[in-house]
Amino acid sequence: xxxxxxxxxxxxxxxxxxxxxxxxxxxxxxxxxxxxxxxxxxxxxxxxxxxxxxxxxxxxxxxxxxxxxxxxxxxxxxxxxxxxxxxxxxxxxxxxxxxxxxxxxxxxxxxxxxxxxxxxxxxxxxxxxxxxxxxxxxxxxxxxxxxxxxxxxxxxxxxxxxxxxxxxxxxxxxxxxxxxxxxxxxxxxxxxxxxxxxxxxxxxxx
Numbered sequence: 001x002x003x004x005x006x007x008x009x010x011x012x013x014x015x016x017x018x019x020x021x022x023x024x025x026x027x028x029x030x031x032x033x034x035x036x037x038x039x040x041x042x043x044x045x046x047x048x049x050x051x052x053x054x055x056x057x058x059x060x061x062x063x064x065x066x067x068x069x070x071x072x073x074x075x076x077x078x079x080x081x082x083x084x085x086x087x088x089x090x091x092x093x094x095x096x097x098x099x100x101x102x103x104x105x106x107x108x109x110x111x112x113x114x115x116x117x118x119x120x121x122x123x124x125x126x127x128x129x130x131x132x133x134x135x136x137x138x139x140x141x142x143x144x145x146x147x148x149x150x151x152x153x154x155x156x157x158x159x160x161x162x163x164x165x166x167x168x169x170x171x172x173x174x175x176x177x178x179x180x181x182x183x184x185x186x187x188x189x190x191x192x193x194x195x196x197x198x199x200x201x202x203x204x205x206x
Contacts (some may be wrong), residue, residue: 052127
């Protein structure tokens with residue numbers, strides 16, 4: 001059963017990566033600007049317009065571009081935390097500013113911020129959380145990049161009793177019908193998605 005579930009997830013992930021590979025630079029630019037507009041607006045709604053802490057990530061390659069969102073959140077006065085992959089699928093976090101540098105991760109095909117690293121207790125103080133996904137269904141089931149870092153991080157938050165408003169970042173055509181994505185015991189459903197079309201709560205999510 002687990003093998004079958006993983007096979008379904010792998011096929012969905014591969015299919016969406018193939019579609020992403022065909023996106024033109026102009027499409028990526030337009031997506032990034034839309035994500036920035038809608039994501040910053042949603043964060044402002046959550047914080048009632050006051051500065052907060054936003055956990056985001058840097059989209060690389062053909063992933064939904066999040067650098068415009070990172071900049072927009074920073075300009076709105078939010079402190080921005082970006083993740084760093086650590087051993088044993090753990091995440092640490094670095095506060096980002098426009099002067100922050102990036103380097104290739106030792107553990108994942110991503111770029112990570114350089115600077116002082118903070119543990120999950122710092123991220124647990126966030127006002128909003130944006131996480132990567134390659135697909136999400138209307139029940140809130142999410143397919144990530146396959147590393148399991150965010151499932152583990154979300155598990156830490158749940159254990160600590162932290163309920164941070166959360167959105168998975170996807171392209172518009174990566175929101176699938178409920179039941180499209182099989183869920184495993186360690187999977188954490190997401191309550192909302194952010195796509196270029198806007199921010200959308202998922203009624204089927206916990």
